[in-house]
Amino acid sequence: MMIHRRLLELAGRVWWPMTVCVLMGLIVSGTYIAQALLVAQALTELFEGSADGAIRYLSFALIFIVLRTGVIWVREVVTTWAGGLIRARLRDRLVAALADLGPAYLSHARAGAAQATLTDGVDGLDPYYSRYLPQVVVTVLVPTALVAWMFTLNTTIAWVLLICIVLVLTVPRLQDLKLMATGKQRWQAYTDLSADYLEAMQGITTLRSFGAAERRRDTLEERSHTLYQDTMAELKLSLTESGMTALLVQTGTSAAVVLAAVAVGRGEGGASLMFLVLLIAFECFRPVRDLGKAWHAGYLGITAVDGITALLSAKPTVADSGTSLAPWKAGTPPTITFEDVQFSYPGARTPALQRLDLTIRAGRTTAIVGRSGAGKSTLVSLLGRTHDPDVGSILFDGMDIRELRIEELRASLAVVNQHTYLFNISVRENLRLGAVDASEQQVEHACRMAQADEFIRELPQGYETVLDEGGKSLSGGQRQRLALARAILRNAPVLILDEATSHVDTAGEFEIVQALKGVREGRTCLMIAHRLSTIAEADDIVVLDDGCIVQQGAAVDLRGRPGPLVDLLNSQEVRV
Ligand SMILES: Nc1ncnc2c1ncn2[C@@H]1O[C@H](COP(=O)(O)OP(=O)(O)OP(=O)(O)O)[C@@H](O)[C@H]1O
Secondary structure: OOOOHHHHHHHHHHHHHHHHHHHHHHHHHHHHHHHHHHHHHHHHHHHOOOHHHHHHHHHHHHHHHHHHHHHHHHHHHHHHHHHHHHHHHHHHHHHHHHHHHHHHHHOOOOHHHHHHHHHHHHHHHHHHHHHHHHHHHHHHHHHHHHHHHHHHHOHHHHHHHHHHHHHHHHHHHHHHHHHHHHHHHHHHHHHHHHHHHHHHHHOHHHHHHOOOHHHHHHHHHHHHHHHHHHHHHHHHHHHHHHHHHHHHHHHHHHHHHHHHHHHHHOOOOOHHHHHHHHHHHHHHHHHHHHHHHHHHHHHHHHHHHHHHHHHHHOOOOOOOOOOEOOOOEOOEOOOEEEEEEEEOOOOOOOOOEEEEEEEEOOOOEEEEEEOOOOOHHHHHHHHOOOOOOOEEEEEEOOEEHHHEOHHHHHHOEEEEOOOOOOOOOEHHHHHHHHOOOOOHHHHHHHHHHOOOHHHHHOOOOHHHOEOOHHHOOOOHHHHHHHHHHHHHHHOOOEEEEEOOOOOOOHHHHHHHHHHHHHHHOOOEEEEEOOEHHHHOOOOEEEEEEOOEEEEEEEHHHHOOOOOHHHHHHHOOOOEO
């Protein structure tokens, strides 16, 4: 029996569907035992020359066979239902854990591996909980009860059965450590391969354009072959275990029957003892054999447990320990202050932001500019607490953002990133992602402001058009316009535009920037920009270099004055 401590802890959340599975298992075993007793009695009657008695008992046995057919059907329905419930609960928990961990976790974990854990790992756990663990309980209770009863009939036979049951439950387990090691190795190879395949699919355009698709395919084939070898090694061990179990079951049953024959020969019991032992010994081992089958079904879950526990026990990069609510809203936006903020990415040699002091005025637009790698996106990501500063603090109207509940903080921000993700749902649903209650008029108004309404109406089903995964059927500029509309709908007091118009052509950008004037009103707006046309709309400009502020001030003062901003523009890092 393989009981995994961590999996048992997790089972606490799904104990009642499992209890139902145990009860169904016990009822099925009860029908087998009743049938065995009746058949033993029928054979005894037949042996004693009473055909009528035998037929009577066999008829009763038939009732139990029919009853069991129904019970097994119900058990399968219940097990499937319990399995579905277990999967849903575990997945909810894992998805919630992933959401808490956020992008910081996925930036170093491979997406394909996390996905394999969420899908195949959880699928593997379902039979562990819905079939294997309930069968463990049945295997402990049923043979114990039968052997205890056997002690009242014949002590020697009872001892032999007891020893054989203990052996059959323990001897094959000697291989378990080895089996677990191979299993974990196979699971690791499996998740690695899943991650490789996902990466290859996502990067297929790049692989093809660099003529690297063939080479990548060869690597994947090699890894796939390693996985096949790991699976075969695991299967070999597992089959050896099954063989050992079968051998011990046969030995136990035969030994009990031989002993019963000897007892009958010595006159220590009648033919009924012989038949009873034959059938009850069989029933003693039935749960053990079923446990073997359930083990093969639930084994994948045990090998996946490392991935699942790693995900569940991973610590979010920031603690959601704040309790305050956000008092500001659109119309009364906050002033944002960075006080002596320093931050390094885990493992990085140099800080991405160094001792930064910055005030972003409430209701104004501040442009953050700087060369690639200067720290612009990092500064913005600290606002949403993807990470917390190593030193210093970020304040909204004087309140440290760590004092706020994360949910409250994030509800105060509307962010448009350079890389927008659109889901495989309708345009309207995508737009309502952050504002589920937005009316049709509000959705369309936001789209008009983001210059998206016109192209949406030209789509086959307009706002109801279901987009391809990632919004692949749209151009980069169209995706960004939708992301802008989504942010406008969110109606948050802080608007963050991280190169939000980088995929839009200059004419399109001009229109959006003009339209966004109205949106920026009443909001504290941060713009990371590469184009002069975007910066031109800012009230303040902050120039970053190597994680430090090298120039800042009101836009009217900085533009045209010699200094880092002008150097940056001249170096064409900022496109005009
Ligand atoms: N997830 C990460 N892990 C480790 N280092 C990172 C990570 N993201 C960014 N960095 C590093 O932090 C520094 C600042 O990066 P950041 O993305 O903030 O720059 P940026 O100014 O936004 O650049 P760009 O204009 O190219 O987007 C860079 O040196 C970068 O290599």
